[in-house]
Structures are given as structure tokens and as C-alpha cells.
Amino acid sequence: MGGMGSGRHWYWGAKDTTDDYRSIDVRRWKRDGLLSPHQSFGWQWSRHGEVVASIRVRTEPHRVILTYRHRSGGDDWKDESYPVYLDWTACNLGGQRPWFLCPARGCGRRVAILYGGGIFACRHCYQLAYPSQxxxxxxxxxxxxxxxxxxxxxxxxxxxxxxxxxxxxxxxxxxxxxxxxxxxxxxxxxxxxxxxxxxxxxxxxxx
Structure with missing residues (x-):
């Protein structure tokens, strides 16, 4: 975990940044050919060569289903499984670009990256700043x-x-x-x- 000089923001009054959360990037999944409907794959996060977290992803037309377990602090593990809908926009040079529609209640923003807390949501919902900010x-x-x-x-x-x-x-x-x-x-x-x-x-x- 973090600590002074660990790369996380230890200084007084600091808020979380996008680097403090695990993320999924729909552009990466598109590039890796993982968005075709009716397939299933695992996604992992590693630190120093060891897996520290993972999710299962099932693709359907116009959405993906995220399945994983999480907990906060010393609470019991909780199972999560919910859809994240996709949107596609035309690119200037042809083809289409995928987007996630943020699944947080009342949001629905079109974003490329979702950040994992209790659920995967956009940085606006988690009030995350970019590290450079x-x-x-x-x-x-x-x-x-x-x-x-x-x-x-x-x-x-x-x-x-x-x-x-x-x-x-x-x-x-x-x-x-x-x-x-x-x-x-x-x-x-x-x-x-x-x-x-x-x-x-x-x-x-x-x-």
C-alpha cells in the first residue's frame, strides 16, 4: 500500500487520483480483440509479477458483464456481477471507437476508462483527479x-x-x-x- 514516498499522494489534504485505482480501458479491450460478443475472458492486475486482483468478463451484444468479488476494510467479501453497456462512435478515418457507459446510478457518461471501487465507475463519480493535476x-x-x-x-x-x-x-x-x-x-x-x-x-x- 501507500506511504510517504511510495508514489501515492501522502501530503496533507490530498485526494485520490486515477493512479490510486485499478482500471479497465475499453480501447485496450478493443485493440486486443476482446469485445466480440459471446466470449468470456479474465482480466488481472499484477504487482511485481504477482496477481493482486482479477475479474471475469463476459461479452454480449452492446454490453459486457463484469463479475468479481470485493471487500472494504475488514468487511466480508461481496460478490458483484452487473452489465456495463457499450456505445460506438464513428472515427474520422473510418471504423468505430468503443466507449463504456458508466454504470453508476444516475451517471451514464460515455468514457474510455472505468475505475474499480465497490463498482467500476468513471473518474467523475469517484471524484478522481489525474496525477498531473x-x-x-x-x-x-x-x-x-x-x-x-x-x-x-x-x-x-x-x-x-x-x-x-x-x-x-x-x-x-x-x-x-x-x-x-x-x-x-x-x-x-x-x-x-x-x-x-x-x-x-x-x-x-x-x-
Whole structure:
């Protein structure tokens, strides 16, 4: 999960962003040939090579059926199965572009991406911002560093220190990525320190 320097927005008064939610993208499903009616497939989310969540999808004419289990906090698991209707619009150069119609009650917005909470809904229903809308300069550097950490298989969070070279990775690649990572970390920590000093605290209080 998140935490200071983990890539999620830890700072005071921050709201969730689209990066904080699992998502499904109808354009990706169209590109992968998954929207043809009368088929079924699974969709998974992974972290560091391990599956952390999955859903089942059944396609019908003009809609898909999402089936999965979820829970909030320590509540019991709850089964969900409901339709998400599709809409299609003509492209300027021919063909058609698919859209989800947000299944949240009273919404129905035409969107390309839905975000998973209790149900999959559009970012407007969850009041999500794009990361760039809420991101400070040091947040952006921390996020870039975390992307490199993910490539290297290191524990998320720039305060967790560096890990080892992944097996099979060339040393030149490892050294290049490590140098980029360390540069992003230095900039991010400097920004955090400046922010905390303005609030009467020091970066050492969080390490």
C-alpha cells in the first residue's frame, strides 16, 4: 500500500487520483480483440509479477458483464456481477471507437476508462483527479523513481533504499537505471524537506 514516498499522494489534504485505482480501458479491450460478443475472458492486475486482483468478463451484444468479488476494510467479501453497456462512435478515418457507459446510478457518461471501487465507475463519480493535476514537482520525481524501482523489482517507496541488480539484467542497464533513480530521489527528497521545513518539521522525522 501507500506511504510517504511510495508514489501515492501522502501530503496533507490530498485526494485520490486515477493512479490510486485499478482500471479497465475499453480501447485496450478493443485493440486486443476482446469485445466480440459471446466470449468470456479474465482480466488481472499484477504487482511485481504477482496477481493482486482479477475479474471475469463476459461479452454480449452492446454490453459486457463484469463479475468479481470485493471487500472494504475488514468487511466480508461481496460478490458483484452487473452489465456495463457499450456505445460506438464513428472515427474520422473510418471504423468505430468503443466507449463504456458508466454504470453508476444516475451517471451514464460515455468514457474510455472505468475505475474499480465497490463498482467500476468513471473518474467523475469517484471524484478522481489525474496525477498531473495534484502533483508537485517532488511527487513527480518520486513517481518516476518508483517506476524505475518497479523495473528493478525493488520495494516501492523511495525511502526504502536501493535493492540489488535483477538477475539477467546487464550491468550497464542496471547502472544507468540506478543513476536515474538516485537523481530523481535526490530531487524529490529536497522538495519534501523544503515542504516540511515550511510546516515546522524535518525530513528526519519521517525516516
Amino acid at each position: 495534484r502533483e508537485t514537482g517532488y511527487d513527480r520525481m518520486a513517481r518516476r523513481a518508483d517506476r524505475i524501482r518497479d523495473k528493478l523489482g525493488w520495494e516501492p517507496g523511495i525511502l526504502n533504499g536501493n535493492g540489488w541488480k535483477p538477475k539477467g539484467m546487464h550491468w550497464n542497464t542496471f547502472e544507468r537505471l540506478t543513476a536515474q533513480h538516485d537523481a530523481f530521489v535526490q530531487i524529490s527528497l529536497a522538495g519534501m524537506a523544503a515542504k516540511l521545513n515550511l510546516l515546522g518539521e524535518s525530513i528526519e522525522d519521517w525516516i
